[in-house]
Amino acid sequence: MRIAEISTPELRQSHNDSPSQSQPHQHQHLISQIESSIKQTENLSPENLLPDTVSGDLRRALTQLSHHAPFPNSLKLVIWKLSYRLWNACVDLSNTTSLRSLPSSKAEEHAKLRHIAADLLCVAGEVSGVPSPAIKSASFYHKTGVKWHELRKFDLASSCFEKATDLLSKIEISTVSDSEEKKLFLDLSIARSRTAWEVSDRKLAVALLNRAKNLLFGSPDHYKTLANQYSMFGKSALSNSESISLNEALKLMNEALELYENGLRAARTRDETVDLKTLRSKTLRFISAVHLQMNEFESVIKCVRVLREGDAGDQHPSLPVMAMKAWLGLGKYGEAEKELRGMVVNEGIPEGAWVSAVEAYFESAGTAGAETAKGVFLGLLGRCHVSASAAVRVSHRVLGESCSEGSKVRARVVSELVSDDRVVAIFSGEAAAKQRTAMHSVLWNCAADHFRLKDYVTSADLFEKAMLYIPFDIENRILRAKGFRVLCLCHLGLSHLDQAQEYINEAEKLEPNIASAFLKYKIYLQKKDQDGAITQIQAMTTCLDFMPDFLSLAAHEAVACRALSIAVAALSSLLNFYAPGKSMPTSEVVVLRTLVTILTQEPGNELEALKFVKRVHNRASELGPNCFFGTGEVGKRERNWFAVTSWNLGTKTGTEKKYELCAEFYRLASEFYCLLVDGQVGENMVCKALILTISAIIASENQKKTTLPESEVKQAVQLLDRAGKILKSTLPGNQLSGDPVTTIEPDLYFIYTFCAYDIYGRLNDSGLQLQLVKTFASSKACNPKFLLQIGLTASQGPQSNHEVATFALNECLSVFLSSPSPDYQNVALIVRKLIAVTSIHKGDTDDDAVYNMYKQAYRIMVGLKDSEYPTEEGKWLAMTAWNRASVPVRLGQIDAARKWMDVGMQLAKHVNGMDTYRACMEDFITSFEKKFGAPNDGVNRPQLVV
Secondary structure: OOOOOOOHHHHHHHHHHHHHOOOOOHHHHHHHHHHHHHHHHOOOOOOOOOOHHHHHHHHHHHHHHHOOOOOOOHHHHHHHHHHHHHHHHHHHHHHHHHOOOOOHHHHHHHHHHHHHHHHHHHHHHHOOOOOOOHHHHHHHHHHHHHHHHHOHHHHHHHHHHHHHHHHHHHHHHOOOOOOOOOOHHHHHHHHHHHHHOOOOOHHHHHHHHHHHHHHHHHHHHHHHHHHHHHHHHHHHHHOOOHHHHHHHHHHHHHHHHHHHHHHHHHHOOHHHHHHHHHHHHHHHHHHHHHHHHHOHHHHHHHHHOOHHHHHHHHOHHHHHHHHHHHHHHHHOHHHHHHHHHHHOOOOOOOOOHEEEEEHHHHHHHHHOHHHHHHHHHHHHHHHHOOOHHHHHHHHHHHHOOOOOOOOHHHHHHHHHHHHOOOHHHOOOHHHHHHHHHHHHHHHHHHOOOOOOOHHHHHHHHHHHHHHHHOOOOHHHHHHHHHHHHHHHHHHHHOOOHHHHHHHHHHHHHHOOHHHHHHHHHHHHOOOHHHHHHHHHHHHOOOOOOOOOOOHHHHHHHHHHHHOHHHHHHHHHHHHOOOOOOOOOOOHHHHHHHHHHHHHHHOOHHHHHHHHHHHHHHHHHHOOOOHHHHHHHHHHHHHHHHHHHHHHHHHHHHHHHOOHHHHHHHHHHHHHHHHEEEOOOOOHHHHHHHHHHHHHHHHHHHHHHHOOOOHHHHHHHHHHHHHHHHHHHHHOOOOOHHHHHHHOOHHHHHHHHHHHHHHHHHHHOOOOHHHHHHHHHHHHOOOOOHHHHHHHHHHHOOOOOHHHHHHHHHHHHHHHHHHHOOOHHHHHHHHHHHHHHHHHHOOOOOHHHHHHHHHHHHHHHHOOOOOOOOOHHHHHHHHHHHHOOOHHHHHHHOOOHHHHHHHHHHHHHOOOOOHHHHHHHHHHHHHHHHOOOOOOOOOOOOOOOOO
């Protein structure tokens, strides 16, 4: 609701004063900011509602403005008018969005603006000439609190209500004459109570309602409003069946009842009186229901009597139900039966209430004994003019349309009733054939409902009673066989396997068919008789009405029983029915997919799964991929499923170190991806699978500690050639120089290179190995860690290749050193390996090559921080370089000795912890220089050994 702006004659002159005259300069800026934000709110369009910045700007300006309070009257008036403008803008926005769903964030923004409007009035305080300023401000807070309550922001709502209460507490209620303003006092107290109830502060909620009793002012509408709130709280408490909540609900309902009665005494019009009487009766019925839940049956009877003895006499359908339940609770079955009889003959009682009353009566009477319940039921049938049709109708009503709470009791009572000889006799003869069929249907349907709810005891009982209404003649032989089969199912559900076997044997005598054979199969499954179940699968295929679908169903049942071997046997048997041109309900590929899925559910079946996966590939090769898998998206999905499954099984077996199986699965995955389905081949995945196949073959060789025979090496070379061709040109026109790794992951390209290096090493083709590594090094897939692994492998072991090792390690060293933060641990490792490789292959013929490696190491170490280059590696370099001078010293090769001593000394200067060594080195060099040029006298020179 929009609020009219303040405009009174007393205040017009004050309002017309210019802001510069009436407001201090320090207020002007803040007022301008607030007014600017309000204008922005007023100008908002429905498409761009409530930007998040508006409330924040207003709140900051208001906070700063509040620091300057109190204000002159003229400024207070300006603030009041700004508050009203902001409030009205919020109302306009609310009206604009009333027919659309507002996001929660925008709704909260809307409430924030209302809250700011209320705070503006509070900050301004009272304005001279404005009537009831505190009430107006409290009204703003009350309405804002209601908004927060609707948004379930109860802390903010409570804050607003408390501020409004503080404002109204300063006003003497007796001085308020306006009815709307009086109503505000009551509404505010009720609103505070509702918020307290929502946050589970029930004591405060009730206390606030009790306090509101002083704010009724003798108005019937006020009495009704407060009573309604008591009633709402009572219903809320009633929804919780705990005894404490029920007592609380009773107190609240009694308070509401008292208020309705007081309102009736204050009512002046007929409409007010009728409305309050209706609410009073409704509340009294709720009170009766509470007493019933609390088992206070005497109080229930008293409430019902009061309602029935009123002016018009309450005839609500719930009254006889509550009365009957109360009499049952008091153990007065005669009075309860009177109520029940009155309901039966009273046409105003709806059928649902009558059935509920019968259910309650039978449930209570059943505890005293089945005979009593049966007698009451037969009495009801007697009052309904007992006949076959009446018995069917009443039985159907008592059983109900579907199973619900208490249905077991009803089913038991009906079961006893329909098996009574007197009732069965009613349905004898051809005249009652239609009703006999109807009774069978009623019992059968109810039994089926209980069967679906897995209440097999009740279901079996009702199915047995239903068979009483099937004649023993040839025409109904199939129906009797159906009854025996369903009884077999019930006893299967109860795990009464011997009884189930007896029933299915009787069914087979009457009607041998696939359904009976399948139930026998289920019994074998339940007995965990694997041989019997597999034999029964074969027996099922000989039935005249056999359909292949039963084998699929048999497999499903076996999987449910975790009898996977039986499921495999069923599906394997189903595969025998597939032949070219034969129509089958399920495609062969689906059956094979299911088989593989079943086998992979438990570990250890990988070899069996491999057999069926190979069968899939063979069948697809025989029939053609499009014919076997299907065409279009379906065919691609089927092919990809087997390819992915083979891949996953390869990964699984590889993880479990079953490398021989792993290689088989990856090879099959590559073959599946090679199959042309709908014109598409997964070349990229073929390449990956081939690479992993070769990797698994090599891993299997290492695991078995054997050597691959020449035939398998040739096969591996063929697989490598296929993978290499795909790598070179995945797409037409792409060459190796265009970087083949654009189609596969770098890790896989490395594995390809690593495996190829290994295989080509067996062929003694070192040149091809070097070319392979150089190609990899020039690709985007290469990284220094890959090269380091290749270099380390090539530098040692039976497949060592010093050219590959030197190339890979040098390339790796260059990449590491070009990094902004080199990994000097790996750099040191590479330097050591390069020195070792160079020493072995060039040391005797090219001493300078080794010397250059030491010099390169020295250049790397120059400028590094202490210990940045691994200390142990630095010591190793210094020591080995120094020790290399020992042989030239002995041989009198002065220049060679000097260069090695020099490089060792220089390296030692850049390694921590070598002070003692350097002193020894310097002493030896001094001694050596004194003897420089002297002939070799054969004296042993000092030598530092690592």
